[in-house]
Amino acid sequence: MCPPAPARRPPRDRGRPPVSTARPASVPPAHPVSVVGIGADGWAGLSAGAREALREAEVLIGGARQLDLLPPECAGVRVAWPSPLRPAVPRLLAEYGERRIAVPASGDPMFYGIGRALAEELGPEGVAAGALRVLPHPSSVSYACARLGWPLEDTEVVTLVGRPAARLALSLHEGRRLLVLSADATTPATVAALLTSHGFGPSRMRVLEQLGAEAEAYADGTAESWAHAPGDRLNVIAVECRAAADALRLGTVPGLPDEAYEHDGQLTKRHIRAATLATLAPAPGELLWDVGGGSGSIAIEWMRAHRTCRAVSVERDPVRAERITRNADRLGVPGLHVVTGPAPAALAGLDLPDAVFIGGGLTAPGLLDACWEALRPGGRLVANTVTLESEALLGERHRTYGGELTRLAVAHAVPVGGFTGWRQAMPVTQWSVRKPPASEARSHIGERP
Numbered sequence: 001m002c003p004p005a006p007a008r009r010p011p012r013d014r015g016r017p018p019v020s021t022a023r024p025a026s027v028p029p030a031h032p033v034s035v036v037g038i039g040a041d042g043w044a045g046l047s048a049g050a051r052e053a054l055r056e057a058e059v060l061i062g063g064a065r066q067l068d069l070l071p072p073e074c075a076g077v078r079v080a081w082p083s084p085l086r087p088a089v090p091r092l093l094a095e096y097g098e099r100r101i102a103v104p105a106s107g108d109p110m111f112y113g114i115g116r117a118l119a120e121e122l123g124p125e126g127v128a129a130g131a132l133r134v135l136p137h138p139s140s141v142s143y144a145c146a147r148l149g150w151p152l153e154d155t156e157v158v159t160l161v162g163r164p165a166a167r168l169a170l171s172l173h174e175g176r177r178l179l180v181l182s183a184d185a186t187t188p189a190t191v192a193a194l195l196t197s198h199g200f201g202p203s204r205m206r207v208l209e210q211l212g213a214e215a216e217a218y219a220d221g222t223a224e225s226w227a228h229a230p231g232d233r234l235n236v237i238a239v240e241c242r243a244a245a246d247a248l249r250l251g252t253v254p255g256l257p258d259e260a261y262e263h264d265g266q267l268t269k270r271h272i273r274a275a276t277l278a279t280l281a282p283a284p285g286e287l288l289w290d291v292g293g294g295s296g297s298i299a300i301e302w303m304r305a306h307r308t309c310r311a312v313s314v315e316r317d318p319v320r321a322e323r324i325t326r327n328a329d330r331l332g333v334p335g336l337h338v339v340t341g342p343a344p345a346a347l348a349g350l351d352l353p354d355a356v357f358i359g360g361g362l363t364a365p366g367l368l369d370a371c372w373e374a375l376r377p378g379g380r381l382v383a384n385t386v387t388l389e390s391e392a393l394l395g396e397r398h399r400t401y402g403g404e405l406t407r408l409a410v411a412h413a414v415p416v417g418g419f420t421g422w423r424q425a426m427p428v429t430q431w432s433v434r435k436p437p438a439s440e441a442r443s444h445i446g447e448r449p
Contacts, residue, residue: 026367028131033118036102038135040213040234041068050135057102061092066104076102081195085114089121112159114179119412143211144179144236147152155179165190170304170332172241174250180237188219188237191286192226194265195239198330199247211236213215245281250331254278254301262389266294266320268359271410272384272428277301279382279432280355284308289353291343291371292360296324296336302355305332312350316342316361344370352376358383361389368397386426394431403433 025196034053046054054060057076060067062081082088091102109115115134122131145152158168159181163421168191171178180191188207195203203226209217209232219228223239250256255274261267268276272360276298280288282305290299293313302308313336320342326357339346344367353424356371362385375381385391398405407429411422 022383032133034102034133058099059096062104108136164334166329166334176241178239185233192223195223202242206238209235263295286354289356312337355380391429391436406430
C-alpha cells in the first residue's frame, strides 16, 4: 500500500519570525490606514504631509516610544501595540476600522517595520485600492551610511531585532561592510563576542546611537577589545570585517572545509557535498528535507545559499541532532529545523519539500516512497549511498523512473614512504531525479509502468 502523504506543518524557524499567511481583513477599513515613519528627531523631522496625517487621525496605533514623540495637537485616541504584535493587527483594524487610523512607525515602515504586517493584512487588492498609505522617513540604515560615507547598495544589512545573533555569522567575510540593527543596548557586546569567537576579532566596530536626533552619539573600537558600556537602546552597529590570520576561511559556495563542522565521522565530505548541493540546486525560498542529517552539512549549506532558503534536518540519533543544531548556529543558519526521530515516521506533519536529500537509511521500509509522495511536483530528489544494498535499490529506481545515476569518486594524495601516492575514498553512488509536474506525475514511486 502507498503510505499516506505527510500532513503539512510549517517548520520551526529560529532565524526569523514567520511570515503571516493571514487572509485580508473581511471588512476593509472605511478610510486609508496612514503609516507615518518617524525618526529619533521626532515631530520636528516630519514633513507637512506626515504631520497632517497624524493630526487628522482619530486613532493613533503605535509603539509607546513613537506615540510619546507626538505632540498634544495629535488628538486621536492613542493605542499602544500589544505583545505579541502580529496577531493583534487584524483585531485592531476591525475594532477601529470605521475611524481614521494613523500608525506612527520607526523610520521607514517598509524596512523591517509594521508596514509589512499591515500590507499583508490588507492584501494586495486592498493596497492597490489605496487602503494603505505609507509615508516613509529615512531609515536608520540610510542615516548610518550617510554618517559613514558608505554606499548603501554595497552595504549588507543584518537585523538582530527578534532574531538570534548567530545569523550574523553567515555574513562574515574579509573586507565586507555590515550594518547590524540592534535589538537593544546589549547587542554591541554580543556582536563583539560573536565576531571574536568566529575569528573576526580584528574587525572595526562603530556603534551609532540615536541617529537623526540631537543626541547622536558614537562608540568606536575593535571586536576583540570592545569594552564600551551599554549605551542607548536605539543603535546601529557598523562592522568592517577583518579576519584574524588563523581564521578558517568559509566561502559563499557549497563545499565548506570539513573542519568547519563538528562531527563524529557521519559527514558528507567536502567534494561530495559540493557535487550534491549542485545537483539539489537550491533557489530562494525553497524548502529542503535532509533525511539522515548526520552532521547537518547538506541542510546547512542549502540554507547558506540564500537567506530565504529553508531546511529540515531529520536525524534519529539525539546526540547527532544536538550536534546539527550547534553546527547550524556556528555557521550562521540558526533557522535550521532539526527533527529527532527515525524516518519515514519522523516526516509526518512536515511542510512539503521542494527538494529532498537522503543521505542515510535508504533501505528503511517506505522511506523512498514517503519522500517521493511528499515532494512537490517539479521538485528534486537526490540520494547518496556507499553500500551495495542501497546501490542496488537506486539502480532499480533509476531503471523505472529515469533521472541520473552517477558514481562520484575522490582520491587524495598521501605520503607513501618517501614518496606520494593516491588514496581512494569510498566511491559514492548518487541518484538524482526530478518529480514530473502534477499533470504527468505517477501517484507513487513504488508503482510500475
